[in-house]
Amino acid sequence: MYLPHTDSERQEMLAAIGVESLADLFSSIPAKYRFPTLNLPEALSEMEVQQTLAEYASDNENLQDLVCFLGAGAYNHYIPAAVDSILRRGEFYTAYTPYQPEVSQGTLQAIFDYQSLITALTGMEVSNASHYDGATAVAEAVTMAHAHFRGKRNRVVLSPALNPMYRATVRTYHAGSGIEFVGDETTQDPKSRPDELAQFIDSNTALVVVQYPDFFGRIFDLTELAKKTHEAGALFAVSTYPIALGMLKPPGEFDADIVTGEGQSLGIPLSFGGPYLGIFTTKKEYVRKMAGRLVGETVDNRGQRAYVLTLTAREQHIRREKATSNICSNQGLMVLAAAVYLSLLGKQGLKQVANLCYQKAHYAAKQITKVKGFKVWSPDPFFNEFAIQCPSNVENINEHLLEHGVLGGYDLGQDYPALHNHMLIAVTEMNSKEEIDYLVNVLKEASHD
């Protein structure tokens, strides 16, 4: 399929090469391994493929049929039609990394827009052109801090309220780097507040990582922890949820040195977990230690404003094994989605969506608390996600909810033994009051069972 040559063209080309058959082109392959049988089905037509894939898709239950209160790092937000209309432009999605600026100004300026929008949203000075997701962005923050101290500080403090998948990813990445991770042991009280992490910070600490809003949805002023981190000479990193920043004080105001985040909420479909968008920002003074691609503004030889990948000498293809990261492909098209989403929503829209998430989540929390046996776990302020203590096993409650077409919250007992029977509920602008009331009613039934 998609092969344009006719037989006569093929013959002409083989003759030009000076061989008789296609097989002659492969004489350098060891004969006993050459042309193995592929035990795979034969080709289907586009009509058949379309049908086959539609069947796979229909074997899923999707969020047009289920009422979703599941978050835990991926959120069901509305995606304005304009976003995908831009993403479907072949000029964007069939382009390569913009290494040749003269024929890539579109991609380059879109990345520059993204960098500008994300720095404005997070209150930071520079943003790179993305990492794979929120988890690998934190892993790269650890790498960056370790490199910043030239490997001489080998302790990293992780908040127990940092997404468990992020903490797992960080540990996988750094299995060979000799870094000691502290602060998030399962013996730690998950209810602890960020300030309590100060006890783990010492003169060997390279980085302190917290999440804002944290994994349980809670929001705290991080000024004091940032100050204590800096007093110990370490760097301070915050992993964030960009929609929340439509309302909340940006982490830059807490004097964070690195702000990362999962950008999926910015116009990117849930799509069973990816592709998403790893946000990575820092202060200008650390820009040379930051990994990833970076677009800068400059001029061309005609005196026009132009954009180009810059500070490339930091990157793997030039610095080879001395680079701080191996990242090459990033999330280019997801960066474009975020740029379009943020430009479109703008000042008003972002405030609105953040406000809707906040208001609806608080309404849900209040209503759920009225159900016998359920109570909100933490008194601290929260954004759009909150933990509730349930009268019984979360798995059973979720089964009951699913029977009624509701996708219940995340079972916190999976990661936090102390939070057995606790569920993390996420509410977004997609949840109507009617849906929330319905959830509450089904929970009532569950508590009677």
Added chain:
Amino acid sequence: MTEPRLCELSVPGRVGFRFPAADVPSTDMPKDLLRTELPMPELSEMDVIRRYTHLSQLNHAIDIGFYPLGSCTMKYNPKINEETARYTGFTAVHPLQPIETVQGSLALMYELQEWLKEIGGFAGVSLQPAAGAHGELTGVLIIRAYHKDRGDSKRTKILIPDSAHGTNPASSAMSGLNVVEIKSDARGNVDLQALKAECDDTLAGLMLTNPNTLGLFDEHLEEVIELVHKAGGLVYGDGANMNALLGILKPGEVGIDVLHYNLHKTFSTPHGGGGPGSGPVGVREHLVDFLPAPIVGIIEEGTDEIPPLYGFITPAKTIGRVKAFHGHFGIMVRAYTYMLMHGANGLRQVAEHAVLNANYLLAKLRHAYHVPYDRICMHEFVAEGCWDDAPEVHALDIAKRLMDYHFHPPTNYFPLIVHEALMIEPTETESKQTLDAFIEAMLKIAEEAHQEPELLKTAPHITPVGRVDEVRAAKDLILACNVCPD
């Protein structure tokens, strides 16, 4: 010309998108945690659409023209892939839904794992890595974990030929291994003497790009693998060049222990202006237990009437997870769509025609451009972009001049072992007409280089911007601008 900055378009008070009014009673917000300013642009929907449509028109792309970027496999991205990946049954699915509600996604991932196992000759595949370099990191972490598990902790050395992909050294260094470079011999193969000298009991493995970045299949592949295995090391295969090997050779059968695929190269998923990619990793039997978690498996066997129940499995000695959730599912849908469109024979034809097209270009260009390692190539080849009798012309000038002929330039200055390298990979989806037009342009440029070198030095002439001042970009470091008026 480029487009105005966002702040130049933004008008205070303009609205691009409206949400419904709140339908719940209002709750007070924690005042001390609220932001005081939200410096975002204010644009209408049409402002936004025109801006990004105009920007798109400043790009070169596969949908516009030929893109012979070596090692990038810029093949046609079929439109059906974009349709299937957007089915609501795929896009509107949360990654943490109960497995009973996502059997479609899991079955697709399972099938994709099976196809990749069969294509590569592997016993296990993880779909989690997000890109090629991420797959490399995963593979090297697996190699490290394998030796550690056997108590063989002194194996910290990893060998990387000078003809390997650029990300290999950085991936190895990230995993804590020490990189030693191995040179190539005169025919572009791994130098066997140099390899032998490094094969000792500190060897963790070799990262082999084969076909290498010269586009050549290593003529001593079996010996190379045997040397490494005999010394107790493992062989990592960089599968970025798998487009040359589909149905031609199964890397696992020759003894490659672990390999990453690039779904965004070999299996036609779009490059998206720099991503998202997808870099699944395949391993032979002895490494299956180390794959990143989770992978998709069958939890309950099916019967004639009932399909199997798919779910997630954690391999016994897993290196852990390398990202959140399960990988770039949207990219997997596209790649699987592509595979179904091809089937076994179609995949082999892909490789055959990718190699045919590359050799055709090589045959037509070798008399005008010096090709330092000149033998039958695989899916790409490397020529020198310079001539002794045109001393002022460099590979960069040829690259820029090609833009005036509406072609994207080849990869240049890589691999580093070729002076003024031009690395050309046409892919199988290009027609003979396109290849002939490219040949004609390349021959014309070779002539111009000798007769009117200024034309090349000042190129490109017809692009939206001319050559850009990279030094100034790095010096001034303007990395963001205001997105709304002050």
